[in-house]
Amino acid sequence: MRITLKIWRQKDRNSEGRLVAYELSNVSPDMSFLEMLDMLNLGLARKGEDTVAFDHDCREGICGSCGLYINGRAHGPLGGVATCQLHMRSFRDGDTIVVEPWRARPFPVIKDLVVDRSTFDRIITAGGFISVRTGGAPDANTIPVPKPVAEEAFEAAACIGCGACVAACKNASAMLFVAAKVSQLALLPQGHAERKERVLKMVAQMDSEGFGYCSNTYACEAECPKQISVSYIARLNREYLRAKL
Amino acid sequence: MNLSEFFHSSFVNRHSSINGMDKPASLYQSSVGQKVLVALTGLFLCTFLVVHLSGNLLLFKQDGGRAFDGYSEFMSTNLGIRFMEFVLAAGFLGHILLGIRVWMYNRRCRPESYVMSRPSQNSSLAARVMFVTGSVVFVFLVVHLKTFFVPSRFAGNIKPSMYRLVSTAFADPVYAGFYLVSLALMGYHLRHGFQSAFQTLGLRPHRRTLIDYVAMIFWLFIPAGFAAMPVYFLWAAHWARAR
Numbered sequence: 001m002r003i004t005l006k007i008w009r010q011k012d013r014n015s016e017g018r019l020v021a022y023e024l025s026n027v028s029p030d031m032s033f034l035e036m037l038d039m040l041n042l043g044l045a046r047k048g049e050d051t052v053a054f055d056h057d058c059r060e061g062i063c064g065s066c067g068l069y070i071n072g073r074a075h076g077p078l079g080g081v082a083t084c085q086l087h088m089r090s091f092r093d094g095d096t097i098v099v100e101p102w103r104a105r106p107f108p109v110i111k112d113l114v115v116d117r118s119t120f121d122r123i124i125t126a127g128g129f130i131s132v133r134t135g136g137a138p139d140a141n142t143i144p145v146p147k148p149v150a151e152e153a154f155e156a157a158a159c160i161g162c163g164a165c166v167a168a169c170k171n172a173s174a175m176l177f178v179a180a181k182v183s184q185l186a187l188l189p190q191g192h193a194e195r196k197e198r199v200l201k202m203v204a205q206m207d208s209e210g211f212g213y214c215s216n217t218y219a220c221e222a223e224c225p226k227q228i229s230v231s232y233i234a235r236l237n238r239e240y241l242r243a244k245l
Numbered sequence: 246m247n248l249s250e251f252f253h254s255s256f257v258n259r260h261s262s263i264n265g266m267d268k269p270a271s272l273y274q275s276s277v278g279q280k281v282l283v284a285l286t287g288l289f290l291c292t293f294l295v296v297h298l299s300g301n302l303l304l305f306k307q308d309g310g311r312a313f314d315g316y317s318e319f320m321s322t323n324l325g326i327r328f329m330e331f332v333l334a335a336g337f338l339g340h341i342l343l344g345i346r347v348w349m350y351n352r353r354c355r356p357e358s359y360v361m362s363r364p365s366q367n368s369s370l371a372a373r374v375m376f377v378t379g380s381v382v383f384v385f386l387v388v389h390l391k392t393f394f395v396p397s398r399f400a401g402n403i404k405p406s407m408y409r410l411v412s413t414a415f416a417d418p419v420y421a422g423f424y425l426v427s428l429a430l431m432g433y434h435l436r437h438g439f440q441s442a443f444q445t446l447g448l449r450p451h452r453r454t455l456i457d458y459v460a461m462i463f464w465l466f467i468p469a470g471f472a473a474m475p476v477y478f479l480w481a482a483h484w485a486r487a488r
Contacts, residue, residue: 072363212354222367238447
């Protein structure tokens with residue numbers, strides 16, 4: 001395949017960025033998107049040019065490190081996959097692909113396609129700990145959790161914190177991320193003790209980091225690689241109002 | 246807080262203190278709280294639409310407007326109704342000002358926009374243009390009040406017949422056309438707004454619920470009911486001329 005890439009290049013946080021075009025031939029349809037970028041970087045390194053910086057780690061859709069805005073969509077044209085799970089067979093020979101970093105005030109660009117997502121870490125930290133007695137391992141099933149509740153908590157816990165929800169939202173809102181993180185603990189008995197305090201603190205942290213407000217466009221759900229439902233946002237609103245009123 | 250501060254709340258230090266965060270009064274300061282207030286005022290305005298439409302259906306009674314004039318006389322003199330007018334005005338004002346505030350805040354959350362963005366692939370147009378549709382409804386509201394509310398309340402002793410006022414206004418194709426476009430956009434505003442309000446209030450556990458069907462009353466049937474009025478009088482005027 002022949003592919004023309006238009007990639008956002010930005011030297012650092014304070015520099016102006018711009019799209020730079022690169023021509024690639026011999027792209028295999030079986031390559032992952034990140035392998036295609038590796039190939040580009042190898043070529044750039046051989047020519048002694050500055051390689052394109054992008055985040056990646058596990059490359060199997062579970063770490064949440066990778067995240068690129070590809071042709072106007074978070075994680076590219078497919079639904080339910082992270083950028084690393086996108087393959088070149090999803091594009092056509094001769095395509096031009098525009099690659100940009102996540103754009104949001106709370107996600108400043110560090111270099112090229114890499115953004116600083118430590119705002120997410122601070123939201124998690126604000127949530128605090130759960131109260132568990134340490135000591136000997138308890139017997140299995142000493143705390144009964146109904147199967148549907150466990151399933152719902154688990155689906156929320158599938159959030160990998162990649163930031164696609166923020167990237168896709170027209171308001172750069174982090175509601176789906178916070179909703180998933182609040183729900184996974186609020187649903188389980190172990191998370192009940194600090195339930196109210198946790199939701200208030202996490203929402204307060206989210207607000208102070210400068211994320212936008214939720215307009216319920218549901219773009220986040222459509223772009224989430226883990227397909228986390230916006231019904232968790234309704235749950236977050238419920239949890240918040242219960243804690244507040 | 247002055248008006249400028251109201252619309253330009255700063256990002257930082259708004260929540261620097263966790264103390265007092267659990268007080269209901271501080272609801273207004275949080276993102277979720279502000280959206281809840283937009284939702285509640287919006288739903289309040291929806292209840293007004295039901296009352297307004299049901300009363301105005303008297304326009305269709307074939308009695309030369311006697312029933313409708315009696316109804317508007319009651320509405321402009323009853324003390325309870327006059328009191329509710331102030332509550333309604335507060336509801337409109339709250340919804341509009343909070344809506345503008347939320348919109349202005351959200352615009353600042355992505356200072357650098359994407360070179361290429363395809364929002365139509367992941368969200369509905371109705372959800373993304375709430376500010377635009379809301380603004381048109383606001384202009385409509387001002388024109389509407391100027392045509393009907395102001396003469397009926399501030400005309401002094403010589404009160405015009407409301408029925409005649411309505412039938413004359415809607416006989417003008419331009420005016421009637423403006424109503425139809427505005428009502429269509431109000432329906433589009435409610436297409437997203439009604440179900441979105443329930444989502445914000447945490448009362449929408451699944452994507453497809455009863456709320457989505459009730460919403461149809463508000464985004465389809467109620468605007469259509471209102472739209473029937475200019476259509477009816479436009480047609481009546483045309484018929485009268487043709488004879």
